[in-house]
Amino acid sequence: xxxxxxxxxxxxxxxxxxxxxxxxxxxxxxxxxxxxxxxxxxxxxxxxxxxxxxxxxxxxxxxxxxxxxxxxxxxxxxxxxxxxxxxxxxxxxxxxxxxxxxxxxxxxxxxxxxxxxxxxxxxxxxxxxxxxxxxxxxxxxxxxxxxxxxxxxxxxxxxxxxxxxxxxxxxxxxxxxxxxxxxxxxxxxxxxxxxxxxxxxxxxxxxxxxxxxxxxxxxxxxxxxxxxxxxxxxxxxxxxxxxxxxxxxxxxxxxxxxxxxxxxxxxxxxxxxxxxxxxxxxxxxxxxxxxxxxxxxxxxxxxxxxxxxxxxxxxxxxxxxxxxxxxxxxxxxxxxxxxxxxxxxxxxx
Amino acid sequence: xxxxxxxxxxxxxxxxxxxxxxxxxxxxxxxxxxxxxxxxxxxxxxxxxxxxxxxxxxxxxxxxxxxxxxxxxxxxxxxxxxxxxxxxxxxxxxx
Ligand SMILES: [Fe+2]
Ligand SMILES: [Fe+2]
Numbered sequence: 076x077x078x079x080x081x082x083x084x085x086x087x088x089x090x091x092x093x094x095x096x097x098x099x100x101x102x103x104x105x106x107x108x109x110x111x112x113x114x115x116x117x118x119x120x121x122x123x124x125x126x127x128x129x130x131x132x133x134x135x136x137x138x139x140x141x142x143x144x145x146x147x148x149x150x151x152x153x154x155x156x157x158x159x160x161x162x163x164x165x166x167x168x169x170x171x172x173x174x175x176x177x178x179x180x181x182x183x184x185x186x187x188x189x190x191x192x193x194x195x196x197x198x199x200x201x202x203x204x205x206x207x208x209x210x211x212x213x214x215x216x217x218x219x220x221x222x223x224x225x226x227x228x229x230x231x232x233x234x235x236x237x238x239x240x241x242x243x244x245x246x247x248x249x250x251x252x253x254x255x256x257x258x259x260x261x262x263x264x265x266x267x268x269x270x271x272x273x274x275x276x277x278x279x280x281x282x283x284x285x286x287x288x289x290x291x292x293x294x295x296x297x298x299x300x301x302x303x304x305x306x307x308x309x310x311x312x313x314x315x316x317x318x319x320x321x322x323x324x325x326x327x328x329x330x331x332x333x334x335x336x337x338x339x340x341x342x343x344x345x346x347x348x349x350x351x352x353x354x355x356x357x358x359x360x361x362x363x364x365x366x367x368x369x370x371x372x373x374x375x376x377x378x379x380x381x382x383x384x385x386x387x388x389x390x391x392x393x394x395x396x397x398x399x400x401x402x403x404x405x406x407x408x409x410x411x412x413x414x415x416x417x418x419x420x421x422x423x424x
Numbered sequence: 425x426x427x428x429x430x431x432x433x434x435x436x437x438x439x440x441x442x443x444x445x446x447x448x449x450x451x452x453x454x455x456x457x458x459x460x461x462x463x464x465x466x467x468x469x470x471x472x473x474x475x476x477x478x479x480x481x482x483x484x485x486x487x488x489x490x491x492x493x494x495x496x497x498x499x500x501x502x503x504x505x506x507x508x509x510x511x512x513x514x515x516x517x518x519x
Contacts, residue, residue, distance in 0.1 A: 127489045177469070184466055188450045191432065197452065198429075254449070261470075411454035 077148045077212040077236050077301055118323050123249035126192035134322055137315065138248050139193050140209070141324065143200045146186035147211035151204075151389050153179045155219040156228055164222060171268050172225060178265065182258045189250040205394050213375060214297050216383030223276055223283075223290035229269015231291070231298040231340070237262045238336045239302065247323030270343065277347045284348075291344070292352045299367070300375045302333040310372040337365045432481040433459040435466075437473035445477050456480070 110129035117124055124130055153176045160176065163169035187197040203209040214232055219225065240262065243255040276287040304310050306328045319325035327335075337356075344351050355368035378386070430452040436445035448467045453459035459478040468476065487495055503509050512519060 125489075127486070129489065174469075181466055181469065184451065185449055191450065257449075407454045407458060411458065414455060414457065 077145060077214070077239055118247055118321075121247075121323065123252065124247050125249045133318075134324075135193055137319065137322070138251065138324065139190055139195055141319075142186050142190040142193075142251055143195075143203065143209050144211060146183045146190060146200065147204045147209060148215065149179050149183035149186060151211040151215045151393060152232075154389055154392055155215055155217070155385075156225055158219045159222060159225045162222070163225075168225075168272070175229070175265050175268065178261050182261070185254040185257055186251075189248075189254040192250045201397065205390065205397065207381070207390065210379060211389075212301060213378040213383060214301050215389060216378050216385045217293065217297055218385050220293075221286050221290060223273065223286040224294070226269045226272030226276065226287065227290035227294040229265050229267075230273055230343070231269075231294045232301070233262055233265040233269060234340060235298045235301040235336050237266060238332050238339070242326035242332075245323075245326060251324075270347075273347055273349065277349060287347070288349055291349045295352050296370065296374075297378075299333055299337070299370055300372075302336065303329040304372060304375070305370075306330045334364055337367050341365050430454050433463070433478045434481050434484060435459075435463040436477040436479070437463075437467055438475040439472060440474055445475065448472075450481060453478075 111131070114124065114128065114130055114134075116122075117128070124134075156172060156179075157176050160169060160172050163172050187200060190200060191197055200209065204211065214235075219228070237259065240255050240259050244252055244259055246252040246255065273287045273290070276283040278284075306316060307330075316325060316328060320328070341351065341356065353368045355366060357366050359366045377383070381387075431454075432450050433453055433456070434450050435448045437448045438445045448463075451459065451462050451466055453462050456478055460476060463476050463478055467473065499505075
């Protein structure tokens, strides 16, 4: 969901009406055999598909859904950390956290901008978020209870996001891939500042150490869920993965990315002196990977469908911000109108 | 008017002196001045640019993907526009 796409049982998401636009509308109504051949050729040669290329309708809707949900995750993801901006323990931490949260707003805008190249309007995607018709990553439905959570989010949540997003820099859809390159450049600071927060706490007082451990305990499993349902077995995804991989949207399976993340993170946890909350975590010599315990997929679907600790609060805050920010947009309009009138007067005089 | 109806602007950033402006992405804004300010905040938070252009998306005329063959084909059979086309002795310098 955070750079991932998986079906949710009963989810609705229809193709948005695409107003024709000289630069950005995908011109797909006459998707003939010749065009299909051209598109397949691009994918086969690992070339990029660009906004006005003919493309299968399902490719287009899949991308819109994935980019929209990715964008929503970025802007909803501002909330849990923004919760600590006013209470950051130092001016340094406060400046860093503000910069990070501002980056996440930027990531959302890059992604909405990329989605708009497919002929949808940002306001329409926001409407879908506000009315619950499009989702965002379930990770942001957990609360940030202590300052250490700001660290755990940077370290684990941004760490997992990077793992998901790096392969997307080679996504077959050009505007998405380019947005991801920009995003990935910015993410590495996010992960490092989170690790640093925990690194300081882990070497602090007994209480600070306990705070770091507690945050890791609460964020570890939800972070593993960020990669989406397993590729096989009874909890397997409802099946976007194979098609997305064939289209070059997705480059690695959910389980592969999850394993990479575990392998990357376990040594980091050891360095921090944090015990990851999984008794089954063990190095598997034969596989050359860390084994880990079973993920609670029932919890995952429950939270995704709306029954997490903060779902209601997140959407309410988002809608309030949008509604209460209306005066800013109106003021911008008034200013633009005034400037235009002045300009006109100047031209006449 | 709401942000939903604000026009779309394409943003071009010159990364440093000596380089061309390169397309960075797009954004919505009520007018060109605010588009420029928004572009600064959105696309140059880390000094990625020394100059920004914003252009109303609707003012851009683009070639159509439908005619990509007929549009670019005329250049395909003019290999003599490339230096490698010419047979010259190998031992001539600076050629
Ligand atoms: Fe982000
Ligand atoms: Fe981030």
